[in-house]
Amino acid sequence: MQGDYSTSAPPDGHGAAGGGEARLPADAEAARLRMMFEQAPGFIAILRGPDYVYEVVNRAYCQLVGHDDLIGRPVREVLPELEGQGYLPLLDDVYVTGRPFVGHKRRIRFQPSRDAPEVERYIDFVYQPLFDADGRVTGIFLQGQDVTEQHVMQEALRRNEERWKLAIEGARDGVWDWDVASGEVELSRHYKDILGYEEVDFPNRLEEWAGRIHPEDRDATMDALMHTVQTGAPYHMEYRLRCKDNNYKWVLSRGVIVARNNAGLATRLTGTMSDISERKQTDEAIWRHANFCPLTGLPNRRLFQDRLAQEVRKAHREGDQVALLFIDLDRFKEVNDSLGHEAGDRLLMQVGDRLVNCVREGDTVARLGGDEFTVILTDLHAYPKVESVAQKIIGRLDEPFRIKGETIRISASIGVTRYPADAADAQGLIRNADQAMYAAKYAGKNQYRMFHKQMRHDAQKGARLLRDLRTALASDQLLLHFQPVVDLSSSTIVKAEALLRWLHPRHGFISPDRFIPAAEDSGLIHEIGDWVFTEAAMWAAHWRETSGESIEISINRSPVQFHRPLPMNWIHVLEKHGAAVGSIVVEITEGVLLNASEQVAETLSRYRDAGVQVALDDFGTGYSSLAYLKRFDIDYLKIDQSFVRDLECSEGSRAITESMIAMGHRLGLKIIAEGVEKPEQAAILSAAGCDYGQGFLFSKPVPPQVFEQLLIR
Numbered sequence: 001m002q003g004d005y006s007t008s009a010p011p012d013g014h015g016a017a018g019g020g021e022a023r024l025p026a027d028a029e030a031a032r033l034r035m036m037f038e039q040a041p042g043f044i045a046i047l048r049g050p051d052y053v054y055e056v057v058n059r060a061y062c063q064l065v066g067h068d069d070l071i072g073r074p075v076r077e078v079l080p081e082l083e084g085q086g087y088l089p090l091l092d093d094v095y096v097t098g099r100p101f102v103g104h105k106r107r108i109r110f111q112p113s114r115d116a117p118e119v120e121r122y123i124d125f126v127y128q129p130l131f132d133a134d135g136r137v138t139g140i141f142l143q144g145q146d147v148t149e150q151h152v153m154q155e156a157l158r159r160n161e162e163r164w165k166l167a168i169e170g171a172r173d174g175v176w177d178w179d180v181a182s183g184e185v186e187l188s189r190h191y192k193d194i195l196g197y198e199e200v201d202f203p204n205r206l207e208e209w210a211g212r213i214h215p216e217d218r219d220a221t222m223d224a225l226m227h228t229v230q231t232g233a234p235y236h237m238e239y240r241l242r243c244k245d246n247n248y249k250w251v252l253s254r255g256v257i258v259a260r261n262n263a264g265l266a267t268r269l270t271g272t273m274s275d276i277s278e279r280k281q282t283d284e285a286i287w288r289h290a291n292f293c294p295l296t297g298l299p300n301r302r303l304f305q306d307r308l309a310q311e312v313r314k315a316h317r318e319g320d321q322v323a324l325l326f327i328d329l330d331r332f333k334e335v336n337d338s339l340g341h342e343a344g345d346r347l348l349m350q351v352g353d354r355l356v357n358c359v360r361e362g363d364t365v366a367r368l369g370g371d372e373f374t375v376i377l378t379d380l381h382a383y384p385k386v387e388s389v390a391q392k393i394i395g396r397l398d399e400p401f402r403i404k405g406e407t408i409r410i411s412a413s414i415g416v417t418r419y420p421a422d423a424a425d426a427q428g429l430i431r432n433a434d435q436a437m438y439a440a441k442y443a444g445k446n447q448y449r450m451f452h453k454q455m456r457h458d459a460q461k462g463a464r465l466l467r468d469l470r471t472a473l474a475s476d477q478l479l480l481h482f483q484p485v486v487d488l489s490s491s492t493i494v495k496a497e498a499l500l501r502w503l504h505p506r507h508g509f510i511s512p513d514r515f516i517p518a519a520e521d522s523g524l525i526h527e528i529g530d531w532v533f534t535e536a537a538m539w540a541a542h543w544r545e546t547s548g549e550s551i552e553i554s555i556n557r558s559p560v561q562f563h564r565p566l567p568m569n570w571i572h573v574l575e576k577h578g579a580a581v582g583s584i585v586v587e588i589t590e591g592v593l594l595n596a597s598e599q600v601a602e603t604l605s606r607y608r609d610a611g612v613q614v615a616l617d618d619f620g621t622g623y624s625s626l627a628y629l630k631r632f633d634i635d636y637l638k639i640d641q642s643f644v645r646d647l648e649c650s651e652g653s654r655a656i657t658e659s660m661i662a663m664g665h666r667l668g669l670k671i672i673a674e675g676v677e678k679p680e681q682a683a684i685l686s687a688a689g690c691d692y693g694q695g696f697l698f699s700k701p702v703p704p705q706v707f708e709q710l711l712i713r
Helices: 020-039 059-065 080-085 087-097 148-171 189-195 206-211 215-231 277-291 301-318 332-339 341-358 386-398 426-442 453-472 512-522 524-547 559-563 570-577 590-594 598-609 651-666 679-687 704-712
Strands: 043-048 053-057 101-110 119-131 137-146 174-179 185-187 235-242 248-260 266-275 322-330 364-369 372-377 401-403 406-408 411-419 447-450 478-487 492-504 508-510 552-556 584-589 613-619 636-639 670-673
Touching (some): 080 101, 087 101, 087 119, 119 148, 174 189, 185 206, 189 266, 206 215, 215 248, 277 651, 301 372, 301 426, 322 386, 322 426, 332 341, 332 406, 341 364, 341 372, 341 401, 341 406, 386 411, 386 447, 426 447, 426 453, 453 492, 453 512, 453 524, 478 524, 478 552, 478 704, 492 512, 492 524, 492 704, 508 512, 512 524, 524 552, 524 559, 524 570, 524 584, 524 704, 552 613, 598 613, 651 670, 651 679
Parallel strands (some): 411 447, 492 552, 552 584, 584 613, 613 636
Antiparallel strands (some): 043 053, 043 137, 101 119, 174 266, 235 248, 248 266, 322 372, 401 406, 478 492
C-alpha cells in the first residue's frame, strides 16, 4: 500500500521548482511530508478538482474506508455509498463556496467490496478548501479522527447511567418531618442537597422553610399545609423553593398526619419532597410549542382562539366592546418564490414585530399560520377609533422591509369586526373578520374593510360546496386512501390510517380541509363517518384474507361526531364483513378530551366494549390532555409531526419527544410518530423506544389497491 498514499506534490498544490540543484531538497521535503502523513494520528486525504480525485491519502484513511487503490480515482467511483449519506453534497458545498466544514461524531458507512456488508463508523473530520494563487478552489484537504470507540464507550456509559438512575429513582426524594407544637422541621440530608444547602445553612424551623418559598407561592402553600392540619386531608402541593444560589426550584411536596394528641389534633406530619423542575420545564416547553408560533414567538391559532373567547366573555360581563382584525399579507407568496423560504420566514418575523408595535401591551397579536395574523383590541371605550389602528397597520406594513440585502415591499388586506355589534361569540367574529378581509382583497388590497352583513353573500360558495357534498356519498365520489404505519423494530407494515378523499366530477380532488368543516356544520359528518367505518372494515377483512395477517386500520373521528351516540352497531358491521374485532382504531384529537363531556366518556367506553381501540392524534400540540390520559381508555399516542420534523437538529424537540415516549410507555400506551420523512428521524425514534412510524419515508397515502401491493412486497 505504500505507493498509494501520496504523490510528489506537497499538500498546498505547488510543485517543486525546476532545476537539478533544487531536486534533492524537494525530494527530501516530499519524503518528509509523506512521513508526516503516515505518522499523523488521524486520517488524511487530498482531493483534487471538482470530481474529487484522490491525490494524497495516508494509511489511516485507507484503513478507514477499506480500500487501498485510491490514488487517481474519483471519490464517487471508489465510495459510491457516500452519495446517500450527505458527504458528497458537503464536498460540493465546500468546493463551491470555499468555506470549510467541520463535522463532529458523524455516522458514516463504508462498503469495502461489492459483496461485503457495510461497516459503520463515527468520525470527526474537517473539509478544508485548497486554493491556487488566484484564490480559486482547486481541491479539498480532508483530515479527521475515527472516534467510533469513544462513541461506543459513551453510549455504553449512557446506558449504564440510565440503569443507575432507575435503580436509585425510588430514593431520590427528600424527606421532611414537622413537629406542629414546637415548630421544628427535620429535613433529610438529601432534602438539603437538592437545594444546595449544607446542614448549617438551613435551620430546622418552620419559619425558615416558609421563608424560602417563592413569594408568589407562599400563601397557597401554607394554606394547603394548614388545611391538612385542620382536616386531615393528604398534603399535596407544587411550589418553588429558593436554593442556596438564590435560584428557585420547582418541587412537589406530599405529606400526611402521622401523630395526634388526645384531642385528635395533628401533632406531627411527615412527607417527601421531589425536585420537579425538569418536568415543569418540559411542560412549559410543550405548552409553548402548542400555543406559540416558533418562528415569530406570537400566540398561535389555538391560543388566539382561547384569548378571543376570554375577551368576549369579559366584554359581555363588563358591557364593553372587542374588535378583531384579520390581517392577510399581500404578495407574500412572491417573496417566498423569488427569495426562498428563509427570506419569507424573516419577513414574517419582522411583520410580527411591526404589528406588536402598532398596538398596546394588553392587546393580542397572533399568527394563525402562513401569512395570516390577527389582532384583538380590548377596552375600546378608552381606545381611539379601531379604523385608525387598522390604518396604522396598513401604513407600517406598506413601508419597505430589508431582507438579505434586498428591499421588499408588501402590503396587507385587513378585515375588521366588532363585538357585540357584529357577532355574539368568538367564532362569529372570526367568520366576519375573514369575510371582511376577503372584501379588502377583492377591492384591490392594501386596505381594510369593516364587516357588514352584505358580505355574507360570499358564503354562498360554501353553500354550493355543501350541496354537492350531500350528493357525493350517494354518487360514489368519496373514497379512502391508506397510509402505512410501520413497526419501527421490524420495518414491516402493521397498520394503516384511512384518509378520506373527495373526487368531484367537475373540480377534481377537493381537499378535506374544505369539505370536512362543511360536513361538520351540516351534520353530514355522521353519515360520512359511518361510511368510512364500513369501508375500513371491508378492507381490513379483505387484507386479512389476502395477506393472512390482521391489519389494523385507523379512522379519524371528528369532535362533532361525539355529540350523538354511535348510530350503528359496529360489532355487527365487523362481523358482517368478516373483520376481526380490534382491527379498527379510532383517532381523536386532543380537543375532544379538552372539552370532554359525559357523552365523550360514554362513547369512548362503547368503543372499548365494541373492541375498537382509540388513538390520541397530534399528541403534544395541546396542554390540557395530559391529565386525561389516565381517565380515558386510550391505546395509542400519535406524536405530532411538528416534533418529529426537527428531531435531527433540535435538542428541544428530541427531549420533548423522548419524554412523551417514556410517559406513554409508563401509562401502558403504544406510541406512533407522525410525519417521519427521513431515515435519521426513524433511527432516533427507534432508539428512543417509539413503537411505530408513519410518514412519507415509508409511503404517502395511496389507493387501497396500491396499499395491497405494499403489503405483499
